[in-house]
Amino acid sequence: MAVQNFEQIFQQKIDDDIRIEPKDWMPEKYRQTLIRQISQHAHSEIVGMLPEGSWISRAPSLKRKQILVAKVQDEAGHGLYLYSAAETLGISRDEMIEQLHSGKAKYSSIFNYPTITWADMGAIGWLVDGAAIMNQVPLCRASYGPYSRAMIRVCKEESFHQRQGFEALLVLSKGTAEQKAMVQDAIDRWWWPSIMMFGPHDAESSNSESSMKWKIKRFSNDELRQRFVDMIAEQVKLLGMTLPDPDLKWNEDTKHYDFGKINWEEFWNVVSGNGPCNKQRLDTRKKAWEEGVWVREAAAAHAEKRKQRVVVKEGIAA
């Protein structure tokens, strides 16, 4: 069969909402797009453990410590499912990690911002995980089977994270004057980076068109961003706080919130390495990886020795 026919069959499956599975034929660009997107998501989970992880030792109560540790652990689990999903496309986890460390692969820029106060733990859960869910829920229906199945598990846990983040802020917002100030300050710092998480405007988004055609993506960046703004603009009222955008207001005609101009210069700078923590995050990951070399080598050597011993024993038995 000519490649063109394979492509027709492939696109027909997509159009009929039939999942593509690892052994199915797929266009090389589809495979590459998925590897890029899934590994980037996996890396975001792993790097995303760091800004929150740095508050584990300082969490203000035993209950909060437990919730935070469990949450960061969930992120490691998400990284694991996603690396496994990407591996079905013919790339190994080690190769992906190498790409992260060399800077070839990206991760979500949001994690290049610092976590300065305890309220940042709540703000990350509410805003960052909230934005992530907006992006991720449609991915549960993505055309590639292993990815969509991984995303179903991820989304279940993420929505729990978002609720606990909001709840943590709600408690602080009813607390002392210092705690309230902490919440407002965290919202002020995390709001704009959160809405940047949806990526560039549709007109400037380079990967969007083919991803929509292949049903890897089902809604545009701007559509999802608008949904998020509409949701958060209401929720922030429950906290008695405000969003740092003087242009934010309800628009009776569109039935949506209008909002101010996004600082894309900041966005592209953080993406390209100029964020406050880009170097720190990557260095921390590399350090963990390098310090683990001897452990991974020992585990492999021991497993090999065990295998040899079994062979010898079986040899004796025979």
Added chain:
Amino acid sequence: MSTNQLFLYTLHLADNALIIGQRNSEWTGHGPILEQDIAITNIALDHLGQARNFYQYAATLYNDFSEADKQAVDKYLPRIWKTFNRELQEDDLAFLRDEHQYLNLLITELPKGDWGFSVLRQFFFSAFQFYHYQKLQQSSDVQLAAIAEKSIKETAYHLRWSGEWVIRLGDGTGVSAQRIKKALEGLWMFTGEMFVATAYEEINVASLKDAWLQKVQAVFGEALLELPKNAWAQSGGKEGKHTEHLGFLLAEMQYLQRTYPNAIW
């Protein structure tokens, strides 16, 4: 056992779990292998859960105490909490006591070191905790028995996991064997304290030593490790005399509660 001894014993059990949990949670996000990052974080979570059960029980015991019993344990209670004029809660015990009021084993507070140090510490501690909880399940105190029964399943897993890692590193490569030997040199003198009895322990901890040693020898046999000859043991943690490390751990862990006393989080 008198009620105030029971209170101190419960605090000791809680402090052990919290401090080793705090140490292991330092690995979260920094583990050598993603699966093992998750595993050690799981162990940290188990210990945090155990600590909470013990602290909550200790707080309940105290709140129900007679004035005389309250006086008897007064020096273990946080000074700042006394200004709050409210009942004692789990977080007061965890976040407001000073170093000398903490009753954990010294081995739990040592810095996490490398992966070899952390897994060997976990193995020594989990083996001890396993035999300890086994006895505690028969405690005359119903609540302690119930917590032990719930926790021992977790501890059995910690023991298996850490024992497997000790074997893996001891039998792995030349480098890993050297590293685990170095960890053993650093840790051995902190193991003896586990079996030194105090007035507040219901279980005769000295009687656990044989089973513990047998377990250690079995794993060391596979890990190609030898038991050190040095018999000198550091002790004092169970009486509130600690290493230099605990102060730093508490300063970090307690900072928010101390900066904003009696706030709700």
